[in-house]
Amino acid sequence: MKDNTPTPSGRLDPRLDPAANPALDPAEDTDEPAFDWMKPAPAARAAEEEGAAGPAASQPESRADRKAAEAAAAEGAGSDPAPAGRDAAAGRDAATDRDAATDRTTKFRQPSPAGSSAMGTRFSEPKPFSEPRPFSEPLPTSALQVRPPQEEVERRNAEREQAARAKPVLPRFLQVLLAIFYPVILLVLAVRAVTSPLFLWVEYHRPGFPGDGYGFNADDRMTYGSYAVDYLSNWSGPRYLGELVNRSGEKLFKDGEVSHMADVKLVFLSAFGGGALLILISIIAIIHLRRRTPGGVRRGLFAGSIVTLVLIIGLGTLAALGWQQFFTEFHRIFFAAGSWTFALEDTLIRLFPGQFWIDAGLVIAALVLITAVVTLILTWPTRRRRGLAPARKGRKGADGEGDAEGSDVKDDSGTDEAPRTGSVRPVNL
Incomplete structure (x- = not known):
C-alpha cells in the first residue's frame, strides 16, 4: 500500500532530508569530487570568498530601485537644477561603473559547472591580459658578442700580423x-x-x-x-x-x-x-x-x-x-x-x-x-727625413755611462727598437 498523503508545507520531505537519509549528506560523501563545492570551505577560503562577494552583498537594493531613488533625488533638488543634474549624472555613472565591476567580479567568481568541478577546479579565474610584444629583428652587431674559438682567434691574429708586416709589391x-x-x-x-x-x-x-x-x-x-x-x-x-x-x-x-x-x-x-x-x-x-x-x-x-x-x-x-x-x-x-x-x-x-x-x-x-x-x-736618409725624432744624448752618471733616457729609437718601418740598456720593451702592433 502506497502512502499518498501530501507532505505539510512546513515539513521537509523525508526523502530529501539529509538527517533522515544520510546518503544525501554531501559532507559525508568524501569520495565524489563532483560535490566538493558543496562542502563547507575552510576559514581562509571562506573569508576570501566573502571579501570577493562583499561589494555585491553590500547593495541591498536592486539596480532599478537605486536608479529610481537617484531620479527622485534629482527631481527634489529644485534650487539648483543644473548642479543637481550633474551630480545625479555623476552618481549614475559611478553606480554604473560599480555595477559593471560587481558583475565582472560575480561572473568570474561563480561556481564552475559540474564537469569543471570534477576536474578539481573550484572557480574559473580570469587570465591576465597581456599586450603582444612587437616583433624586433636582431641587431647587426649581435654576432659580435659571440666570441669565436681560441684557434680561430689565433689564426686571425696571425693573419693580421702577417698583413701588417707584409710590404706591398x-x-x-x-x-x-x-x-x-x-x-x-x-x-x-x-x-x-x-x-x-x-x-x-x-x-x-x-x-x-x-x-x-x-x-x-x-x-x-x-x-x-x-x-x-x-x-x-x-x-x-x-x-x-x-x-x-x-x-x-x-x-x-x-x-x-x-x-x-x-x-x-x-x-x-x-x-x-x-x-x-x-x-x-x-x-x-x-x-x-x-x-x-x-x-x-x-x-x-x-x-x-x-x-x-x-x-x-x-x-x-x-x-x-x-x-x-x-x-x-x-x-x-x-x-x-x-x-x-x-x-x-x-x-x-x-x-x-x-x-x-x-x-x-x-x-x-x-x-x-x-x-x-x-x-x-x-735624399740622404737622415733621421729627420725618415720622420724620426732626433736622438738625444744620455746624461752621464757617476760611473761614466750614459743613462737610458732618450735612447729608444725607431727604425724605417716605424716600429720601436729595443732600448740600449739591454731591457726589452714590448711593442704593440
Whole structure:
C-alpha cells in the first residue's frame, strides 16, 4: 500500500532530508569530487570568498530601485537644477561603473559547472591580459658578442700580423724602376745638353781648341757645325746636309758623311724618345709613391743616385785608361763597321776633331756626376727625413755611462727598437 498523503508545507520531505537519509549528506560523501563545492570551505577560503562577494552583498537594493531613488533625488533638488543634474549624472555613472565591476567580479567568481568541478577546479579565474610584444629583428652587431674559438682567434691574429708586416709589391717595384731609370735619364739629358749650339760656341772659342789646317775659321765651324747639330734634332731628311755647299760651290758633306749623320740621327732620336718615355714613367711613379708610400720617392732617387755614381765612375775609368779604344768600341756598338771612319780632310773631321769628343765626354760625365752627387745629398736618409725624432744624448752618471733616457729609437718601418740598456720593451702592433 502506497502512502499518498501530501507532505505539510512546513515539513521537509523525508526523502530529501539529509538527517533522515544520510546518503544525501554531501559532507559525508568524501569520495565524489563532483560535490566538493558543496562542502563547507575552510576559514581562509571562506573569508576570501566573502571579501570577493562583499561589494555585491553590500547593495541591498536592486539596480532599478537605486536608479529610481537617484531620479527622485534629482527631481527634489529644485534650487539648483543644473548642479543637481550633474551630480545625479555623476552618481549614475559611478553606480554604473560599480555595477559593471560587481558583475565582472560575480561572473568570474561563480561556481564552475559540474564537469569543471570534477576536474578539481573550484572557480574559473580570469587570465591576465597581456599586450603582444612587437616583433624586433636582431641587431647587426649581435654576432659580435659571440666570441669565436681560441684557434680561430689565433689564426686571425696571425693573419693580421702577417698583413701588417707584409710590404706591398707595387711601391717596391716603382722604386726599383726609378733607381734604374734615373742614370739613363741623366745620361740622355747630358747628351742633349752637349748637342746644342751653345756647346759648339764654347768649344770653338775656348783657348787651346785645335784649329783647322784646311781653311775653316771659327765662324765657318760655327755655321757648318750648327747645321750638323740641328740636323740631329729636327725631322728633316738627308737633303738637309746633302745639299749644303761651301764658298767654292762644292758639296760641304760627302755621301758617306751624310749617310753616317743619318745613322747618328736615328740613334739620337731613339735615345731622346726613350728618355722622354722614361721621364714620363718616372713622373707617374713619383706621383704614386708620393700619395701611397711616404719616403718612397726619396729612397728610389737615393738608390738611383748610387747606381749613377757607380756607372759614371766605371765608364770614366775605362775612358781614362784608353780613350781611343773606348771611342772605337762605342761606335762599334751603334754603327756598322767602316761607316764611321773618315779622312782628315773630310768636313766632319774638320768640324769635330778628336779633342771635341774628349771635351764632350768630360762635360757629359761632369753633368751626370754633379747631378748624382746633389741628388745623393738631398735624399740622404737622415733621421729627420725618415720622420724620426732626433736622438738625444744620455746624461752621464757617476760611473761614466750614459743613462737610458732618450735612447729608444725607431727604425724605417716605424716600429720601436729595443732600448740600449739591454731591457726589452714590448711593442704593440
